[in-house]
Amino acid sequence: MGRYILKRLISAVPVLLGITVIVFAIMAMIPGDPATAILGSYATPENVARINRDLGLDKPLVQRYFIWLGNMLQGDFGRSFSLNRPVLDEILERFNATLILAGTSFVICAILGILAGVVSAARQYGLADKLITFTVLIGISIPSFFLGMMMILLFAVNLRWLPVSGMYAIYGGGDVPDLLRHLVMPALALAAVATGVIARLSRSAMLEVLRQDYIRTARAKGVPEGRVILGHALRAAMVSIIPVLGIQAGFVLSGAVYIEIVFQWPGVGRMLVDAILKRDILLVQGGVVFVAACYVGFNIAVDVAQSLLDPRIKT
Amino acid sequence: MSGFARLVLRNRLAGVGALVLAAILALVVLIPVLPLDPPNITATGDRFLRPLAAGHLLGTDHLGRDLLARLLHGTRLSLAVGVAAALIAASIGSTIGIVAGYFGGRIDNVIMRAVDMLMAFPYILLALAIVAALGPGLMNALIAVAAVNVPFFARNIRGITVALARREFIDAARLSGMGHLRILTVELLPNVLPTIVIAMSTTVGWMILETAGLSFLGLGSQPPVADLGSMLGEARAAMISAPHTSIVPGVMIFLIVMSINLLGDGVRDALDPRLRSGALSRPRAVTLIDRAAPPPPAPGDGVLEVRDLETQFRVGARVYRAVNGISLSVQAGECLGLIGESGSGKSVAALSVTGLVASPPGVIAGGAVYLDGEEVLALPYRRLRDLRGRRVAYIFQDPLTTLHPLYRVGAQLTEAVRVHGNVSAATARARALELLAAVRIPNPERQLAAYPHELSGGMRQRVGIAMALANEPEVIIADEPTTALDVTVQAQILALLDDLRRERGLAIVFITHDFGVVAQLCDRLAVMYAGRIVEEGPTEAVLAAPAHPYTRRLIACVPELGGGRRVLHAIPGLPPVVHDLPAGCAFAPRCDRAQDVCRAGEVALTGSGTRRVRCLFPEEAVA
Secondary structure (H helix, E strand, C coil), X not given: CHHHHHHHXXXXXXXXXXXXXXXXXXXXXCCCCHHHHHHHHHCCHHHHHHHHHHHCCCCCHHHHHHHHHHHXXXXXXXXXXXXXXXXXXXXXXXXXXXXXXXXXXXXXXXXHHHHHHHHHHHCCCCHHHHHHHHHHHHHHHCCHHHHHHHHHHHXXXXXXXXXXXXXXXXXXXXXXXXXXXXXXXXHHHHHHHHHHHHHHHHHHHHXXXXXXXXXXXXXXXXXXXXXXXXXXXXXXXXXXXHHHHHHHHHHHHHHHHHHHHXXXXXXXXXXXXXXXXXXXXXXXXXHHHHHHHHHHHHHHHHHHHHHHHCCCCCC | CHHHHHHHHHCHHHHHHHHXXXXXXXXXXXXXXXXXXXXXXXXXXXXXXXXXXXXXXXXXXXXXXEHHHHHHHHHHHHHHHHHHHHHHHHHHHHHHHHHHHXXXXXXXXXXXXXXXXXXXXXXXXXXXXXXXXXXXXXXXXXXXXXXXXXXXXXXXXXXXXXXXXXXXXXXXXXXXXXXXXXXXXXXXXXXXXXXXXXXXXXXXXXXXXHHHHHHHCCCCCCCCCCCHHHHHHHHHHHCCCCCHHHHHHHHHHHXXXXXXXXXHHHHHHXXXXXXXXXXXXXXXXXXXXXXXXXXXXXXXXXXXXEEEEEEEEEECCEEEEEEEEEEEEXXXXXXXXXXXXXXXXXXHHHHHCCCCCCECCEEEEEXXXXXXXXXXXXXXXXXHHHHECCCEEEECCCHHHHCCCCCCHHHXXXXXXXXXXXXXXXXXXXXXXXXXXXXXXXXXXXXXXXXXXXXXXXXXXXXXXXXXXXXXXXXXXXXXXXXXXXXXXXXXXXXXXXXXXXXXXXXXXXXXXXXXXXXXXXXXXXXXXXXXXXXXXXXXXXXXXXXXXXXXXXXXXXXXXXXXXXXXXXXXXXXXXXXXXXXCCCCHHHCCCCCHXXXXXXXXXXXXXXXXXXXXXXXXXXC
16 A cells, blocks of 8 residues: 555656646747736836846746746745735645635545435435435536625625625634534535536446346345445445546635635635736746645545555555 | 437436527527627616616626626637637547557557656646746637646547557458557547547537636736636626626626536537447336236245246336246255246346345336245335345356445445344354354355455355355355356366255256256256246256257367267257347247247246146147
């Protein structure tokens, strides 16, 4: 097992390098001159030349890439000109908030989605299945940002059950119950689509498994039906559900962008959108690489979980 | 095509989706002729009018612009951008996929590595990065969304192309001197096109949603032009004071995406051959029982008495009579062979005994099963479950598919013990070891920790037998347990079963299509054809003097070792399809002795004692 984890970690290195290359290549496509964008009306030729020298923009592209990569490996993601602070500091501070939001959402969508899928499959074409299928259909069709807005209207403005936005109350907040109150709506809104997708896939995976001969064997042994479904069938279905959990984690992590905007959540997504609008390239580059790297790490964890579950995977 | 459309629309939800989408499209197409206000003319005096205000059906937005006009224009824009993104992503992605799949080797490797890299990004993040580079704008958002979806198409289409590229017609095209380009466009493209269309129909909804998302963030369409996303984004500031400005575009996005999803599901389901045939079995714990008449009384004193059992598969309007009124009787310590071609209904009959036929479509439509005088089929689930594995156990044909692939052998064995009694883990483990030893598995300690895929076929089958023996059942139903094994292993397994029967007084129902196996093990046998028993009797009697023409020909199919040169006679024709049985004898169309009277009406099972035949002109007289 240790060897398998090591192997997966090593195989992640080229992927991570690829990510930096892609991000760098995309940013290199920027039309016009970044220095001019940064300086705005102060863009005198001398200032432009100075900025270009400071940012290393006067060097060839390939060299610039390796300088950027080398610096990043040493923990230096550069300096954000719009915030005037190191990119990495800003990202780390923001990522904490995103992780709380996306992590909660992911737990919600994984548990609810699998549960809904299992119930749906076990009661195929029954009332529960129809209700779940209908709810799931609405869930996967509603834009998360619209859902978030409607939740604010209903639960915060009309019913006054929950705070409208933010992560902590401005006065007297800061403790865990306060955080949870602020977290409920954004986490649910962010989880909605992923829950639907996971529920659908879990349902079809379960139906596929329930047709298998070994399920008939379990029943022939006299295994109680609850155990057939939650033990034998779900265990086998997890083999196809887990990779989807990995993919959905990516959706949740990046879908947080919308939710952070709607709920004024101080996360990486909002930072990225601001950075894009202000054309703060280093901040965008750093943020995208950082989040993508975290996602790669998460996917390794998913693969390891998969290999623990399925003995047929050679470790 | 009309057949396909009908198939899609048969799904009622897909019909609703088609209807909603058609209505939206109609509205959008009719924009030039509808009496709409210009969408971008501001009138700040009229800002935030509520819906149904005079002259503004849906009210106005924060600049006093007519919401209905903006909604329809925005919808047109969103649809156009979403569809354009889907087309671009599909054509670029599919081209990449076809090229990678067709050429294979290094080209494939390099391309797919790059695709994997792109897929390593959390989805929307990549789109954000692209928009960040190109700058905000609807065109750039379109490019970003299309680019992000390219890997999805590339991967899907590559998978299909790889399979196609190995097919004969591609080789033939290559040998006939066709160039790569021509093969790709003329031979491959038409074959992958349906998949591309399906992939598009399932992703276009996403792409509309994603472009709306980018516009919502202010990175897509720029004012004053608005798609649905930017309408929603602009309305957010006034969400609390004038919620209708948010709800109107939000609901429209929802309706579009939902109708596309519904339609996409309908298309996918219509193309799924399993759904099309309606043959998807559904997971019930017990076969549905729908007996027209009350169960007939127990006829004899056997451990297992099956009486006039009828099991059907009801698929749509068709009824497949897989088991059409069979009666069997097995005494303790006796082995009954149930023999017939595949599709004769022997396995279904065996599974019916404890309600294990996949259901629906399986339905037990008549007859009864008695275990020690107790009617089994009428039992509530709880009691039936208790009897499964404890009193009636099964050995199935292919242990690779019938053992759970993710549980260790030990866990599966101990489970069989523990579901039927309050047994400690240690006791169950000891029992599992005992069982493995009983079926002569060497080194049982180690095998307990093995997974089924780590064992050989013969070992797996022994595990299957051990599992069946776990609770010392009265009846074992063995469904072709040796078919997947080679001859020496087969002989060992048969000897093992025979020993167990003699030692423990087991009643065995042995299902097979192999007379050689029957001769070794069975006391009596029953021959099934098209869901009915056509002949039964003591094994030697039937083998020595088969009375039914079908039995005779079945025996003639068996090659004999050392039997010298002999012509093996295959039976001409095929077994009948059991939803459309001929009147009279089902074997008549393949029988060389058949006369008109055979096809006229029901032929009864006649004879005396244990020897019976269902034939008007038997090969041998059965007294």
